[in-house]
Amino acid sequence: MLAFRIPNSALRGVLRLALRIPHSALRTGMTPRLAMSGVRKSFGATRALRGVSLTVGPGEAHALIGENGAGKSTLMKILSGACPADEGTVALDGVRFEPQNPLHARRGGIAMIYQELTLVPDLSVEENILLGAEPATCGWLRRGRRRQLARQALAELHHDSIPPEIPVNRLTIAEQQVVEIARALIGEAKVLIMDEPTSSLTRIDTENLFAIIDKLRRRGVSIIYISHFLEECQQVCERFTVLRDGESVGTGHMRATPLSEIIHLMVGREIQEIYPRTERTLGRPVLELRAVGGHSKPASVSFSLRAGEILGMAGLIGAGRTETLRACFGLDRLARGQIAVFGVERTQAAPRARLRSGVGLLSENRKEEGLMLERSVADNLTLTRFGPLARLGFISSRQQARCAEGWMRQLEVKAQGPGQPIVELSGGNQQKIALGRLLHHEARILLLDEPTRGVDVGSKAQIYRLMGALAAAGKSVVFVSSYLPELLGVCDTIGVMCRGVLSEVKPARDWTEHSIIAAAIGSGTEEQEGPTL
C-alpha cells in the first residue's frame, strides 16, 4: 500500500551501527548459535517477511524489536516450526535447520515461551513441566523420576520453593512463568524465545526473571527476547535486531545505541498523503469519560469526544484500549469513573441501551465476536435495527435483501448476493459488512477497534474515506489502531494508552510517530518535540 522509502538518516544509522559494532560471532570467531538469513514468507498476497537476517551467538541475549505487525511473530513461528519459510536459510550451530513441526523444533533445541502462558491449569507443576516429555518405561510413567526432574529444573532456576505437586492454577503469574521456563529447559534448549515475557509481571518479578535470564546465558543458552519495552531490552540484552515491515532494518549493540535511534529504526518511514482529509467542524461533546476504570483494565481513562471528531487511540497490544471501548459500550462493567453520552450521564448501561442512544462498537475480533459467520450478509447487516424492514412486527425478507443490497453497493462489497453466508467473503468485505451494520444502525458515535486489521489495501483506503465522510456528517469516531501512520493520517486528536492509562488527548499534529511510540512504551527518553508523560 505504501511504497516505503527508508529515509537516508535511517540508512546512515544502519550503516553506522553495522560498522561500529562488529558481529559478535565474527569478533569471537565462533559459529553463531543461530543464523537466519534472507528469510521470506508470504501468506497469500500478504508478504509477512521480506528478507530477514538474524544472528545470535551462544549465551547471547538478543532483543528482537519492532512495531506490531512488523513480522516478529511470523519469524518466531518459522523458528519454532509452526510454519515453514518460503525462502532463506536457518542454521543452528552451523547446521542447516528446517523444523517441520513444533515437536521437531523442540527436539532441535528451540524452546518458546509465549506471551500468553500455555500451561494446563488443572495439572500439577511437575505434570506441566514434563508434559510431552514424561519419563516412562514402556509407557508406564515413572513418577519418582518425574518429580526428581521437575525439582531439578526448578532448582536450577532457584525456585525450589515451588511445590511440584500442586496444580499450577494455584500459583501466581510470575511463578507460572517460572514453571513455563522450567518446561522449556527440560528439552535441553539451545535457543529460548521469550515473547513479551514481562507484559503481565510486576517490577520485582521482572527483576527475578532477568536474574534467571542471566543464569541461563551463563549456561550457554541463547535467548531471543521480544519486547516493546526498550529499557528492559537494554537491561537484559547484549544486541538487538529491529524488524520493520517484514525486513530486518538494523542490528547493533543494545547498550551503546541510544533509544531514540532504535525508535527511529522501528518507525523509519515517511507519512504519505493517502489519508483523505474532509472538511469538518468539531461540535459539542458527545461522549465524555471521566477517570473510567475497569476491574482489571483500563486503569484510568478520561477524554471528551466532540461531534465530528475522529479521536485516535494508540498504544501497545494489551495496554487496555479494547477494554476501554468495551467499557464505553457496556460490554464490561466499570469499577469507577463516569461516562456521559450526549451530555446525559449514564455510566452503567447495557449494550442495548448504548445502541439505543446511538453508540455502536466494531469489535476487533471479527470472527469470534463481530460477525455471525454462517449467517447471511443481510442478517449480519441488519441485526441491530430491524425496525425499518418490518411491518406489524414481521420482517420482510425482500425489504431486508433490498436494504442489504443498497449497503453492499455503497460499500462496494464483493459478494454473490445478500443471502451469501458471510464466512465465504474475504476479510476486507467482512469488515465492510461489520461497519455497514453500524451505518445501518445510524450510530452517531462509532467505537472502532482495529477496523483495518487483516484488511486488504483497497478496503483500508475505503474505510479511511468512510470515516472521513462520517465525521464530515457530524458523527464522531473513536479509532483504536496499532498502525501509527493511519492514526496520524486520519485522526483529529490522538491519545496514547500505556498500561491502562490514557495520556492527554492532543491534536494529531502535535504528535509524531516517535513521540507516540515513546508514550506507548512509557519511555522517559523523549524526542525534543515529544510530550512528557
Next chain:
Amino acid sequence: MSGRLAQMPENHVDQIGAPPAQPGLRLKKAFSVLGPFFGLALVVGLFMAMLALKDIADQMQKENLHGFTGWTRAVRQGSFDGLSAFVSVANIKTVLAQTVIVAVGALGMTMIIVSGGIDLSVGSVVALTSVLGALLLHRGWGTGPVIAATVLGGSLVGLVNGGLIAGFRLMPFIVTLGMMGVARGTAKWLAGNQTVNYPIESSLNNLMKMEDLDHLFPLPHGVWIAAGLAGLLALIMRQTVFGRYVFAIGSNEATARLCGVRVSLQKVLIYTLAGLFFGCAGLMQLTRLTQGDPSGAIGLELDMIAAVVIGGASLSGGSGSVLGSMVGAFIIQTLRNGSSLMSWPTFTQEIIIGAVIILAVGMDRLRQRRFRA
C-alpha cells in the same frame, strides 16, 4: 433514530422488486431446502424396492418357484401385497398421524437447537403433561381448561429450564438432564405410580381419531394442528425479530450481545415457548393413549433431536429450519413403519434409525464442504 441522520442509500429506493440473486446462490439455497426431501425420497424409494423384492421372494416361496424363470413368473403373477400396503392411502395416513407427536415436539426442539441449546427433558415433560391432563379430566374439568393447563404446564417446565440456563449460565445439557429426572419423578408422583384413566367420552379423544381409511381426507385433527403450529413457528423464526435473535444467539452469542440482544431474556423466552410445544405434544400423547402414562414417552426427546438434525440443523446452533425438522420427523416415522412392514424385529429398526441419523448428518457435512470449496 432520527430521519435527519438517515444514511440509507438513496439509490436502493427506486429499485423495485426482489434483488436478482446470483444463480449459484439460489441453487445452493434450493439444495439446502430440498436436502431433507431428497432424504425422504431416498428412504421411501429404498423401502419400496426392498418391499417389492420381499414380495417377490414370498411369492416364489409360496409357489415353490426357482431360478430366473421362476423370478420372472413371480414378478408377473405377484400381488405385491407388502409394497401396496406401504404406499396405500391408509398407511400414509397412519404414518402422518404417528408423526404428529414427534413433529410437534420437534418444533420446540428446532427453536432450542437453533439457539445453540439442547433439551433432554422433553420425554419426561410429555409424560408429565399427559398425566396432568388425565388427572384434570378425571376430576371433571372441561376440555378447554384442560388444554390450557396442559400446555401451560409444559411451558412452566420450560420457564424453569430457561431460567436456570440463562440466570446461572449453566449448560443446557446438564440442566435439562436434571429436569428429565425431576419431571419424570413428578409425573410418577402425581399419577401415584400408575396410569391415569379418565372418562373415555371426552371430546379430546377426537384429536387423533382416524376416520375413513380409504381416503386421505379427512386427516386426523392432530395432523392439522401440527401443520398449523409448524406454519406459525416457521413464520416466527423467519420473519420476526424474535426469530432472528434465535438464529443470532445460536450463530454467535458474542455478536448477539454486541448487537444489543438481551441474550438471557431471549433464552428464557425460547425455552418457555418451546415448553408450549412440548405441552402440546403431551396433550397429543394423552389423546392417543386415552390415558395418562407416567412412564411413557421415554427417549422421545432423542427422536425429536434426530428429526431436527436430519432436517439440516447443526447442534452447534445457528442453522436449522422448521420445514426440515418436519420432514425429519416424517422420515423417522417412515423408517419405523417400513421396518415393521418388512417384519423386521424392533432391534433392527433401532439399528437402522441410528445409522440413518449418522448418515444424514454425514451427508450434510459433505454437502456443506463441497459448497465451501
